[in-house]
Amino acid sequence: MLPLALLVITGGHDFERPQFTALFDSFEGMTWREAQHPNANDSYAPEAARSYDVLVLYDLNQQITEEQQAALLAMLRSGKGLVVLHHALADYQAWDDWLQVVGGRFYLAPTRRGAETVPASTWRHGVDIPVRVVDPKHPVTRGLSDFTIHDEVYGGYEVLPRAHPLLTTDHPESSPTLAWTNWYGNSRVVTIQLGHDHFAYENPNYRRLVSQAIRWVARRP
Ligand SMILES: [Zn+2]
Structure with a gap:
């Protein structure tokens, strides 16, 4: 079987590049390349999208044209898998x-x-976050037990009721759900709040989680 081809979108937020590279290099049966903003969103056009199986977002970006939005949604409707990591949870606030x-x-x-105003979400670096695996039978979390990770905590972010929780925490500075699945059209979507720096990238539980998330959204167990 051909290796899974990943496109990883970055830009708009710093990160520890060598250790992040090592994370993706550690995944067996996958190849990956990076597209950086400002031109990364051209990668959703039908011709460009044929060159990868799974889209991974690790960007922090608000700039996207209507044409790029339409191409991205069409690509997802047709079934391309999407994994959203860490600060990419703040992408496209106005969309x-x-x-x-x-x-x-x-x-x-x-x-x-609607009628309410949601406050700005919060963040703090270098926190030991207790992680509970609430759906251990799911292909994304299979083989994982509850663990602690040294990472950046986010508080006050929203998770929609339609999302299916995979990981939760009772850390008082975090929203309760740390990772979840969702769908859009025919696509599978996994979002993982964790992943600020090498403490996460090098955590074996995190590596397993991201790798299994990629396989699951690609429908390649
Ligand atoms: Zn961060």
Whole structure:
């Protein structure tokens, strides 16, 4: 079987590049390449999208044209898998459909949601976060037991009721759900809040989680 081809989108937020590279290099049966903003969103056009099986977002970006939005949604409707990692949970704050795709959102500023105003979400580095595996039979979490990870905690981000929780935490500075599945059209979507730096990238539980998330959204167990 051909290796899974990943496209990893970055840009708009710093990260520890060598250790992040090592994370993706560690995945067996996969090849990956990176597309950086400002031109990364051209990768969703039908011709460009044929060159990869799974889209991984590790960007922090608000700029996207209507044409790129339409191409991205069409690609997902047709079944391309999507994995959203860490700060990419704050992408596209002003794009309503994107919230439905991801199934959650980190709010960079106070935001009107219907009749309410949601406060800005919060973050803190270097926290030991207790992680509970709430669906251990799911292909994304298979083989994982509850663990602790040294990572950045996010608080006050939204997770939609339609999302299916995989990991939770009772850390008081975090929203309760740390990882979830969602769907859009024919695509499978997995969002993982964790993943700030090498403490996460090098954590064997995190490696397993991201790798299994990629396989599951690609429908390649
Ligand atoms: Zn971070």
